[in-house]
Amino acid sequence: MQNVFITATDTDAGKTFVACALIHGLVKSGNKVSAYKPIAAGCQQVGNSLVNEDAKLLSEFANCKQTINEVNPIALIEAIAPHIAAARINRTISIEEVAQGFEKVLSLQADINLTEGAGGWRLPLSITATKASFLSDFAIDTKQDVILVVNMKLGCLNHALLTYQAIIADGLNCVAWIANNASEQPMSNLSENIASLEQLLPMPKIALLSFYHDSAMSLHDKICAAASEIDLTPLLTK
Ligand SMILES: Nc1ncnc2c1ncn2[C@@H]1O[C@H](COP(=O)(O)OP(=O)(O)OP(=O)(O)O)[C@@H](O)[C@H]1O
Ligand SMILES: [Mg+2]
Numbered sequence: 001m002q003n004v005f006i007t008a009t010d011t012d013a014g015k016t017f018v019a020c021a022l023i024h025g026l027v028k029s030g031n032k033v034s035a036y037k038p039i040a041a042g043c044q045q046v047g048n049s050l051v052n053e054d055a056k057l058l059s060e061f062a063n064c065k066q067t068i069n070e071v072n073p074i075a076l077i078e079a080i081a082p083h084i085a086a087a088r089i090n091r092t093i094s095i096e097e098v099a100q101g102f103e104k105v106l107s108l109q110a111d112i113n114l115t116e117g118a119g120g121w122r123l124p125l126s127i128t129a130t131k132a133s134f135l136s137d138f139a140i141d142t143k144q145d146v147i148l149v150v151n152m153k154l155g156c157l158n159h160a161l162l163t164y165q166a167i168i169a170d171g172l173n174c175v176a177w178i179a180n181n182a183s184e185q186p187m188s189n190l191s192e193n194i195a196s197l198e199q200l201l202p203m204p205k206i207a208l209l210s211f212y213h214d215s216a217m218s219l220h221d222k223i224c225a226a227a228s229e230i231d232l233t234p235l236l237t238k
Helices: 015-028 051-062 082-088 095-106 135-141 157-171 188-199 219-227
Strands: 003-008 031-034 038-043 045-047 049-050 074-076 114-117 124-129 132-134 145-151 173-180 203-208
Touching: 003 095, 003 157, 015 031, 015 051, 015 114, 015 173, 015 203, 015 219, 031 051, 031 095, 038 082, 045 051, 049 051, 049 074, 049 219, 051 114, 051 219, 074 082, 074 095, 082 124, 095 114, 095 135, 124 203, 132 135, 157 173, 157 188, 188 203
Parallel strands: 003 114, 003 145, 031 114, 038 074, 145 173, 173 203
Antiparallel strands: 045 049, 124 132
């Protein structure tokens, strides 16, 4: 089983959009694909469950019949930094909890699992006077192959390079990157910025996704259209 971790230069960079597009492409190529969004801050109370939109979308695209709670075990109502959202309701988030949820996902024995991070690479899970733990520790412990989503906007060269360097310093393989236009107005000198990133980042760029602004198209259809723009070769040939 291949374990892929989707990280990004920042929050709102397009991790969910890209993860769902990747899942769609992998399912269409005949793979059994599971999804994991260990931590989500920003949920709605639906009956007894806290439901996060990212987790809902991921579970719709994956083909392992996972419950929303299996996709997203740590669900927090407030859309703020997860360790702060947890502290505000007197709970803590531990790396063990993230690992336990992942064990359940592994038991599904998919061909590929895609985990969506939260925020950027070095997302704090807990901070004490003596120790801090991060979601990247989970990626390290489980030896994930990382895909970096770069939101193409001013400042992205610095964010992309620092994120790549942190992933490599953590001993992980960054297998691909995706240039995403997550907002309607494209950044100025987009092609020059992409060319610079192609020179700075050694892994392959597997997509340049345009912003899908057609208001008549559902988000689901936009994701399916984006999927056809992604070169899945680095994932399918592993
Ligand atoms: N290429 C694109 N075309 C159209 N809409 C996009 C594109 N990329 C992202 N979006 C939209 O931009 C918003 C942010 O994207 P997304 O939710 O995937 O980011 P994220 O990195 O997962 O954010 P978070 O850190 O909150 O999980 C969403 O509404 C998403 O549908
Ligand atoms: Mg998301």
